[in-house]
Amino acid sequence: MLPLFVVLVIAVALARAVVIVPGADWTDTDGNPIQGHGAGKFGEDKSLNSILFHAISCYTSTDLGTWTRQNNALTPIAGTMISDENVVERPKVIFNTKNSEYVLWFHSDNSDYGAAMVGVATASTPCTAYLLYASDNNQDFKISMLNADYLNVTEQIYYLIASHTTGWDPNPNKVFSATSLAGPWSAQVDIAPENVNTYNSQNAYDMLLGTSAIYMVSLPHELSVHYVWFPLSWSSSSGLPVIVPADVWDLNIAAGTYTVETGTAYQAESGTLGGSAVILTNSVYSNGEAVGFLGNGGTLTMKNIEGIGADQWVALYYANGDSTYRNTTISVNGGANIVVQQPPSGGGQVIQSTPVQLNLKSGANTLVFSADQSNFAGDLDRIIVYTAT
Numbered sequence: 001m002l003p004l005f006v007v008l009v010i011a012v013a014l015a016r017a018v019v020i021v022p023g024a025d026w027t028d029t030d031g032n033p034i035q036g037h038g039a040g041k042f043g044e045d046k047s048l049n050s051i052l053f054h055a056i057s058c059y060t061s062t063d064l065g066t067w068t069r070q071n072n073a074l075t076p077i078a079g080t081m082i083s084d085e086n087v088v089e090r091p092k093v094i095f096n097t098k099n100s101e102y103v104l105w106f107h108s109d110n111s112d113y114g115a116a117m118v119g120v121a122t123a124s125t126p127c128t129a130y131l132l133y134a135s136d137n138n139q140d141f142k143i144s145m146l147n148a149d150y151l152n153v154t155e156q157i158y159y160l161i162a163s164h165t166t167g168w169d170p171n172p173n174k175v176f177s178a179t180s181l182a183g184p185w186s187a188q189v190d191i192a193p194e195n196v197n198t199y200n201s202q203n204a205y206d207m208l209l210g211t212s213a214i215y216m217v218s219l220p221h222e223l224s225v226h227y228v229w230f231p232l233s234w235s236s237s238s239g240l241p242v243i244v245p246a247d248v249w250d251l252n253i254a255a256g257t258y259t260v261e262t263g264t265a266y267q268a269e270s271g272t273l274g275g276s277a278v279i280l281t282n283s284v285y286s287n288g289e290a291v292g293f294l295g296n297g298g299t300l301t302m303k304n305i306e307g308i309g310a311d312q313w314v315a316l317y318y319a320n321g322d323s324t325y326r327n328t329t330i331s332v333n334g335g336a337n338i339v340v341q342q343p344p345s346g347g348g349q350v351i352q353s354t355p356v357q358l359n360l361k362s363g364a365n366t367l368v369f370s371a372d373q374s375n376f377a378g379d380l381d382r383i384i385v386y387t388a389t
Contacts, residue, residue, distance in 0.1 A: 018065025210256025295371025307360025318378035321348030328377035
């Protein structure tokens, strides 16, 4: 029997709202980075910095914001497809009421991704289910009816959110709907503006939240885990779920609600430029201007940034047209530089945001931006300072 321990999400009546910051570092109650690659509420342990299987980790939470590490749900077994020489990814867990057991479904593969198989592990014996599985080297999919106990249909509509096959690179994810698994399926619709590549992500898991839902992924290209969780709402025009972009948002799992936080925006071009830094002009920037060539001697000083005397979330809106990460550095009130990674934004004229938590004193603060590299940081459009901590 393969041991299986599921993430327990207990919605208690007095559960408080928690602050969710897409793309931020997320640690467990022991202060360790949460190892949940493949996203959702259940994921892969990549602490060994390898694509090969190490463990499917398990955490428990009462509010979806505070997580405690438990036993691993699945660990390698030599000589099988779940050995430490193979790949186990994208785990999903559902509870089989009929058999009173948890069932873990996962992508099972060899090290060169040539097998493209489905794996199942349970706390007792495997059981039948509706199974959506990839075929033909992941280029299409088929639906096989196994058991109706695993169907979860809301108002007789099925929703399929899927990414393109671009390896680990992000792409514009699409959503489809149908009233029958046999179709016909609706035409594909973007769940986010196409040029932002689903905010640098690929869909991995979606969870209902009251009358809305939560889009859950971990950022690709990283063995250190950064999670991107956004609210999903249903579009009034298409009737399909779309991502609600939010730098900082409050999640109340007990009430089944969310609230997008608002912050104070400061334009980069309003600061003082130094060295090689220059003002860039383009209509894609929030006020038509941004600051470029930060780093390699170029700096930007922004004064009178209001703080509340606590650690505060700050969203940096930037453009990085490279195919690789850039970074910027921030010094707060003359302190040591803080390095902030800037993933590719999808083009030099595509603006995205990345979060950083800064300790801001009460009242006016001074921030100095540069880059900890010989080339340049992403072009800085603006920052938004939030009071949520």
